[in-house]
Amino acid sequence: MSVGAATPPTLYFLDVLDKCLMAIIAVVMFAMMTVTFVDVTGRYVFNAPIPGGFEIIQFLLPMAMFGALPVITRAEEHIVISILERVLNSGGAWIQRFLVLIGCCVVNAGITYLMWLQGVELTEADQVSGFLEWSFAPPAYIISGLSAITVVIIFLMLILHVFWPSSQTAGGKKDGI
Helix, strand or coil, rough: CCCCCCCCCHHHHHHHHHHEEEEEEHHHHHHHHHHHHHHHHHCCCCCCCCHHHHHHHHHHHHHHHHHHHHHHHHHHHCCCCCCCCCCCCCHHHHHHHHHHHHHHHHHHHHHHHHHHHHHHHHHHCCCCCCCCEECCCHHHHHHHHHHHHHHHHHHHHHHHHHHHHCCCCEECEECCC
16 A cells, blocks of 8 residues: 555554544543542542442443554554564564464454353343342453454454565554555
């Protein structure tokens, strides 16, 4: 793709997805901060905490974590320990990256599958939280869906790495999408 060329539809979709997920994460984080602030203030100043405040945070936290996973994966902003970076030649680095991408794809596919099964079990057992009586199934399904999006992103990165390897970085990302 040349400089100044239009963004391919797939990349445009991923850009929109990133922005939507980041907006949702921002709202979730703000909600967590607000609930925590009001709960603590209510508890210690007015002796009246938010009923079910802990459960609200409990439901929001995984949404923030797994909502960020596709965005962080696409931006390749994970914590990286580059122990072998100076030792590996370009072929060894290519193999290392290939194996890491395969491993990440398998692990995230496993998370997707297991969280979906967990959602099914929680639905069938009608599991709800203690105070607010919210169902535990929807968060499990949401986590499964966000993990599935991450699998697709890693798979696209793997395809780029195998068929269009680059010694250059695209926007600071190796074989970036």
